[in-house]
Structures are given as structure tokens and as C-alpha cells.
Amino acid sequence: MKKNQTIRNAFKMQLKPGFEVEYKKRHDEIWPELQLLLSEAGIQDYSIFLDEESLTLFAVQKISPNFDEKLLPNHPVVKKWWSYMADIMETYPNNSPVTVPLKEVFHLD
Secondary structure (H helix, E strand, O other), rough: OOOOOOOEEEEEEEOOOOOOOHHHHHHHOOHHHHHHHHHOOOOOEEEEEEEEOOEEEEEEEEHHHHHOOOOOOHHHHHHHHHHHHHOOOOOOOOOEOOOOOOOOOOOOO
């Protein structure tokens, strides 16, 4: 990978049963300050997909080369969002979502 190349990042999370509509609603109403923070941190072209059979959430995003992975988990807005979402997703004790990185096996531009 070239040093200035955008990185594709994918991971999965788990939605709790019965919260499909609520999860979408909360993301349709994403807080402007969170959206701005994600953009300023270098996350772009961010999508989350739902497998309705397993309730697995699949996220894919493009990250700028200078993205600092330690910035967001420590930011108050992100911590507030995690608390807001903790009742409808599988989370760790600090309310961060349980995420499982996914390995890219194919890409076509």
C-alpha cells in the first residue's frame, strides 16, 4: 500500500433482537457534531449494512492515511454516542461496540 493511499476498513458488530428500526432511526438522525468529528478524523464514505437474518451489522469505511485510531475512542462525543447506542447493540463494559475486524479478500474499483 502506498503511504498516501486511502485505507478501506471493514468490521462487523451485533444488533440486539427487535432493534432494527431503532438502529436505523438513530443513524438517520446522527448528531451533526459526531458526523463532523468522524469527517475531521479522516473517516469518509462510511456505510453500515444489516444482515436481517443474523442481525449482524457490517460496516465499511474509507480512512485517510493520517487517521489516528486512538483519537475517536477517547473523544467525549464518541463516548456519548456509545452510551446512547449501548441498549440496542452488543457492547463492552465501556459501552464501545463489540467489533470484529474483517479481512478484505477482494476489491474492484
